[in-house]
Amino acid sequence: MLKKKWTIFIAASMLITMLAGCGGNSGESNQTSSLDSSGKTTTQSDKPVVLKFWGGVPAEYGPQLTVDAFNKEFKDKGIQAEYIRFVNDDTGNMKLDTTLLAGGDIDVFMTYTSSNLVKRGTGGMALEISDKLSKAGFDPAKELGNSVSPYIYDGKVYGLPTKMENYYILANKNMFDEAGIPLPESWTYDEFRETAKKLTKGEGQNKVYGMYWNTIMEIFRPSYIAQTVLGSDFLYKSGGKETNLDNPEFIKLNQMISDMMWVDKSAVTHTDNVTQKLSVESVFLAGKSAMSLGVWTIRSIKDLEKYPHDFVTAYLPVPVSDKSAAKYSIGEGAAGDFICVNPNSENIDKAMEFVMWYTKGGMLSMTPYGRVPMYQGIDSNKIVDEYMKNGEKILDKNTVVKFLEKKDNLAVSTETKKLPEIQKVFNDALESIYTGKKDAASALSEAKISADKFLK
Template sequence: MKARKWAIGGLSVLMACGLAVGCGKSEPNGAAGGQASPNAGGAASPGKTVLLKMWGGVPAESGPQAVVDAWNKQNPDIQVTYERFVNDDAGNLKLDTALMTGQDVDLYVNYTMPRLQKRKESGAALDLSAFPDYSIDEKMGPDAKLWQIDGRYYGMPTKKNLSFVWLNKDALDEAGLPVPPLDWTWDDMRSYAAKLKKDKRWGLLVHESSYMGHVDAATAAVGYTKPDGTSNLNHPLAAKGFEVMYDMMTKDKSMPTYGEQVTSKMPTDTMFLKGEAAILYAGEFIFRSSNNLKDNPRSFKIAFATLPRLSANENEFKYPSGLGDVVSINPKSANKEAAWKFLKWYADGGMTPLAVGGRLPSSKDVNADEAIKLLLSGAESTYDQESLKKVVFGKFPTYQTTLEQQVIDIRKEEYEKYLLGKQDLKTSLDNMAKRHNDFIKQNKK
């Protein structure tokens, strides 16, 4: 409902954008200013250069600039510039505002399903079935369907999601601990963290973006709602996920308290690379720091493990992997055809320079060996590649979070009270379920 109001609220502005200058531009070669014909459909007019702007959350120097430079060199008639937004609440608000107010956004990257869903509902994501010359299912494989909305694609998933556990292998060896098996549990993780902690080294750090990964992984497997349509956010597995973290913070003291981590804006990835934590749960984006041995020198080798399950039952857990970096085309772009041409090239190999920062392309047309080589970026000897390949190329049941952003916010408000010691676990879970049920009733179609 909020998304619809958001769309209506910005309608007059968007109309003004469309009537005045459009949301994409075409300019004569070497000219400034210029304006695309509203009905050009994205095809470049003779003697004109189409200008596209792509928005994404990755720093330009970590691959995107190399991507657009390569494209621009090969395609003088369609020139692309890159605009970076930070992939957090403030950064996504910046992108959403740009979409709403008609600023230059031709293509943009979605990092979660709730964000994509909201943008689709507000009319800011083009239905890609308008372009029948490319099969997303064939190119990207079965995990692509997790990004469909009502059976259609409003963005193209372009990379393999790699969300896993990073381990200081030297610390493991010192403690006599093996690299964890693929089917380990959070009870195992808790034991590892307790054995690996030292006075100046945390046992475990969890990157803020991954904080609810294990809870989502279990809740997605059993269902965010029960068969009767009511909330399942208070499922026993969710309770286990919150409780094990709280106990590690307060009893084991093997990980920092939630309050300490949030208020200090703890740089978890940097701390891990400095040896100040033995285990880090985070995404593939850490590669852009771990490969940079000049700014992040380290003497230890890094090993990898899957995110542990909350129970030993393999049917009660899915993995936060699959595909990601879903690129959408703005329906208000005056150059949709040109944007689509760029997007196909980007997905089928043009994005390969992003592998240096950990983003492995998902298209079957991409050379996987070349991408892995770029992923490790000359620092191959500093990784336990056997464990990496088991995680990267393993076949696991995956999920994409389908909870609406409002429900994610509700859940966060309640679990923060618990993790900060302001509310007991049962009350927090009951409140989550009640507020989720209220949301479901209010948004019944």
């Protein structure tokens, strides 16, 4: 009897083992078998691939909505995405680089500057995707416009720029209306300067400035305005063997900015900007300036709980030195938000599906927060509607439409030889101009001599 029971126990154990071998285990195998159309057995995972998508924008400002939209659309395709935020500063970018180099769990990630794009591409942190784009029938220049060209390095694409941002000036429309000044459709430096004077009023803590240049953020950004006349590669003379820092356009523009700060007193000084750690939010949105650089602050403009205000913001074109000579739209900084693939991802093909989906319109969920798609295949009215969401009462739609227009005369710079070194010299010169220590002609002439040494 005991022998019979033992035999039954062994048989049962063998049967359990066989069944376990045919089925899945409790966590390591998630596969099921089925027959394809030809009658062959195929195996597929019943668990979706989850792509880890790293970006520098807070999740609540569009990325989570974007990921949710992707997950809904790709639910039955075996792909999902998860958003992971890194802070887009030096520390946050170092964390991203370290994770990529260490083989961390990243599939797709955003890069926000061209210098980081090159570093990550040449450093093995961003996959070169030109062949994959070609196989997908996606021509970046055709699909995204000519402003993509500076970010294709010797035919290599390390990341696609996905958003565009025309260079415009923020304006408090209420202040313009109260002063009886119509919103300009074009204007010269002299007209702009006079307008800033008229909009300046009050004294001390109650003073309202005509203009806030936001030089604390990127001191060189106001100089982009010179590109309207100088065009592409505006920091270099023809041939790239000399810098162009002493060009009369740079001199005239930056002397005007300095004079607005120190002579007219119609613009916040660079000194106050730095010492008081000012920002578009603490100046323009607080009603302390009638105009400001900073169209990228649209998230803050719409955040009435954090930055309460009831005035309407309009978008104005930049002033130019000479309307007849201003033949270009500013291309510097127009393209951005480079979407990249980790070359060490275990899901490269699926990551590319996400990249293409995001680039071709998936990112529209981020447009209300200022991420305007570069992709040419999206209806312009749809982009305007998305951008205006939650801002219908505080944004001037007529000027927003003009701001969102895709330009066909963008000045796109391609010369980058010794650019970091040249930029440092340029920034130092601007510092001396904006603090009133030197006039623009002297500072920029000296800067050219110093910067040219890097090109010898």
